[in-house]
Amino acid sequence: xxxxxxxxxxxxxxxxxxxxxxxxxxxxxxxxxxxxxxxxxxxxxxxxxxxxxxxxxxxxxxxxxxxxxxxxxxxxxxxxxxxxxxxxxxxxxxxxxxxxxxxxxxxxxxxxxxxxxxxxxxxxxxxxxxxxxxxxxxxxxxxxxxxxxxxxxxxxxxxxxxxxxxxxxxxxxxxxxxxxxxxxxxxxxxxxxxxxxxxxxxxxxxxxxxxxxxxxxxxxxxxxxxxxxxxxxxxxxxxxxxxxxxxxxxxxxxxxxxxxxxxxxxxxxxxxxxxxxxxxxxxxxxxxxxxxxxxxxxxxxxxxxxxxxxxxxxxx
Amino acid sequence: xxxxxxxxxxxxxxxxxxxxxxxxxxxxxxxxxxxxxxxxxxxxxxxxxxxxxxxxxxxxxxxxxxxxxxxxxxxxxxxxxxxxxxxxxxxxxxxxxxxxxxxxxxxxxxxxxxxxxxxxxxxxxxxxxxxxxxxxxxxxxxxxxxxxxxxxxxxxxxxxxxxxxxxxxxxxxxxxxxxxxxxxxxxxxxxxxxxxxxxxxxxxxxxxxxxxxxxxxxxxxxxxxxxxxxxxxxxxxxxxxxxxxxxxxxxxxxxxxxxxxxxxxxxxxxxxxxxxxxxxxxxxxxxxxxxxxxxxxxxxxxxxxxxxxxxxxxxx
Numbered sequence: 058x059x060x061x062x063x064x065x066x067x068x069x070x071x072x073x074x075x076x077x078x079x080x081x082x083x084x085x086x087x088x089x090x091x092x093x094x095x096x097x098x099x100x101x102x103x104x105x106x107x108x109x110x111x112x113x114x115x116x117x118x119x120x121x122x123x124x125x126x127x128x129x130x131x132x133x134x135x136x137x138x139x140x141x142x143x144x145x146x147x148x149x150x151x152x153x154x155x156x157x158x159x160x161x162x163x164x165x166x167x168x169x170x171x172x173x174x175x176x177x178x179x180x181x182x183x184x185x186x187x188x189x190x191x192x193x194x195x196x197x198x199x200x201x202x203x204x205x206x207x208x209x210x211x212x213x214x215x216x217x218x219x220x221x222x223x224x225x226x227x228x229x230x231x232x233x234x235x236x237x238x239x240x241x242x243x244x245x246x247x248x249x250x251x252x253x254x255x256x257x258x259x260x261x262x263x264x265x266x267x268x269x270x271x272x273x274x275x276x277x278x279x280x281x282x283x284x285x286x287x288x289x290x291x292x293x294x295x296x297x298x299x300x301x302x303x304x305x306x307x308x309x310x311x312x313x314x315x316x317x318x319x320x321x322x323x324x325x326x327x328x329x330x331x332x333x334x335x336x337x338x339x340x341x342x343x344x345x346x347x348x349x350x351x352x353x354x355x356x357x358x359x360x361x362x363x364x365x366x367x368x369x370x371x372x373x
Numbered sequence: 374x375x376x377x378x379x380x381x382x383x384x385x386x387x388x389x390x391x392x393x394x395x396x397x398x399x400x401x402x403x404x405x406x407x408x409x410x411x412x413x414x415x416x417x418x419x420x421x422x423x424x425x426x427x428x429x430x431x432x433x434x435x436x437x438x439x440x441x442x443x444x445x446x447x448x449x450x451x452x453x454x455x456x457x458x459x460x461x462x463x464x465x466x467x468x469x470x471x472x473x474x475x476x477x478x479x480x481x482x483x484x485x486x487x488x489x490x491x492x493x494x495x496x497x498x499x500x501x502x503x504x505x506x507x508x509x510x511x512x513x514x515x516x517x518x519x520x521x522x523x524x525x526x527x528x529x530x531x532x533x534x535x536x537x538x539x540x541x542x543x544x545x546x547x548x549x550x551x552x553x554x555x556x557x558x559x560x561x562x563x564x565x566x567x568x569x570x571x572x573x574x575x576x577x578x579x580x581x582x583x584x585x586x587x588x589x590x591x592x593x594x595x596x597x598x599x600x601x602x603x604x605x606x607x608x609x610x611x612x613x614x615x616x617x618x619x620x621x622x623x624x625x626x627x628x629x630x631x632x633x634x635x636x637x638x639x640x641x642x643x644x645x646x647x648x649x650x651x652x653x654x655x656x657x658x659x660x661x662x663x664x665x666x667x668x669x670x671x672x673x674x675x676x677x678x679x680x681x682x683x684x685x686x687x688x689x
Binding site: 109110113193324326336339342345349351352354356365368 | 422425426429430433434509640642644647648651652655658659660661662663664665666667668669670672681682684
């Protein structure tokens with residue numbers, strides 16, 4: 058018994074020694090993460106993935122501190138950047154509210170020698186960023202269109218657009234290119250601002266106007282939910298499928314469950330914030346510079362691969 | 374004293390408990406890394422960074438095993454992929470010898486459900502890869518040309534090309550676009566196969582042919598070394614600067630030291646293999662899929678930032 062205690066004491070000393078050895082090599086890095094508050098489902102997903110990545114990486118790298126700050130507006134985010142700078146951050150990972158208000162403030166952070174990673178929404182001056190992580194909007198449209206071409210093959214569809222932006226045009230243009238030459242005809246397309254409520258109203262109009270619609274490209278999961286509700290209330294049974302996009306958990310769950318109205322989804326992951334934080338951490342702990350542009354793919358989510366994109370704990 | 378021993382014993386139990394807790398959560402992932410053997414300086418750098426990243430990441434993630442395999446030919450690399458597959462790898466990070474010989478074998482690995490990250494040299498079928506990490510060749514040429522335009526401003530230069538490939542064309546085309554409208558005249562350009570010896574011979578010809586050369590775009594660090602040796606042997610003092618590219622440590626050291634003949638370098642980092650391995654590891658430990666294309670920047674390396682790109686322990 059005494060021997061056992063002595064052995065354990067020796068083990069304690071040895072383990073304490075190992076712990077000190079690790080501590081001596083420890084590199085201290087602080088990364089600020091500035092993201093919009095949860096103004097819609099997708100940004101709620103961004104916050105979830107930022108917090109999750111913070112926990113995972115702080116565990117893997119003792120000495121790493123990740124500070125996640127959310128802001129309800131562009132002006133608030135500019136202030137948040139000043140606060141983060143005062144906490145002496147080595148790097149900033151920022152998903153800007155918008156380019157107009159944030160280009161100046163992020164530029165100021167950069168001038169202090171901070172490593173800057175920009176996510177999703179680009180700044181007006183690309184020279185500010187060290188790393189840019191973004192979704193692939195042309196691919197998002199192309200993959201969606203290709204699915205219609207391969208599976209619906211022929212029929213009449215309606216299309217919901219987001220907010221008039223470059224992102225929206227890249228998606229819709231590539232969708233239309235992808236269905237060209239098929240038997241698919243676009244009856245109508247209208248802006249619904251990536252909003253559930255607006256999409257509900259736009260879809261009501263479409264349903265009143267067109268007596269036969271074979272399928273809907275809702276182009277976004279929030280809009281898809283509005284569209285599905287409008288169809289349900291109208292008790293229409295002509296519509297075979299509604300394709301959204303982003304990877305919202307409720308929609309991915311429908312794909313997993315084999316829901317015929319929602320057979321697939323197209324990824325535009327809020328988890329791109331996780332990739333951005335990981336790459337930024339690799340810059341400091343990986344031993345080599347990582348400057349570059351990371352374009353996150355928009356693959357088709359089918360029943361086969363859907364589990365990989367399903368985050369039941371996420372709000373999105 | 375007895376109390377102290379007891380406390381230490383208690384601590385040992387506690388620490389053992391924590392260790393068990395960590396072990397229980399430990400995720401076992403095996404990543405195979407297949408790269409060419411060191412056939413020239415750059416690939417030697419790739420091996421250095423692969424081994425370094427293996428050590429860093431295996432320390433950060435207990436349960437992670439990174440197997441680095443080098444192969445002296447395309448056929449040997451195809452065999453190496455079979456060996457790695459038999460070791461039940463979860464992911465493959467591959468810098469293919471060439472697209473022709475490796476597209477099939479990497480496709481076979483993919484068919485087994487392995488996550489595939491391709492580095493630098495693309496495969497003939499892009500649908501095989503989950504992640505693609507590559508250098509930015511148009512930027513490499515543009516940044517080099519911009520430096521000539523901003524600093525030499527006017528004068529006669531000669532250009533050395535690599536091997537006739539898309540990579541070489543993208544570099545040279547963008548270099549020429551960047552110097553357009555300046556007072557810089559390209560006297561001549563010849564292929565020297567990214568080889569030190571070939572560049573030495575090509576430069577000897579240039580020196581015999583042109584009595585006044587103001588600067589050389591060697592476009593690669595191995596070629597720059599051949600060019601510098603030819604100038605030294607010819608005892609010519611008209612040439613003001615020789616600009617290579619890649620980030621070879623001897624050349625970066627010259628930039629750090631303020632060598633006027635080698636004032637800058639342009640990055641095309643063998644460390645892109647490190648980024649590729651890190652991103653692949655993030656796919657398994659980061660909790661979110663990372664599929665996409667990562668284009669590594671080719672920034673100008675100047676005396677100000679050169680230390681960040683200097684790896685004295687690397688063979689390259």
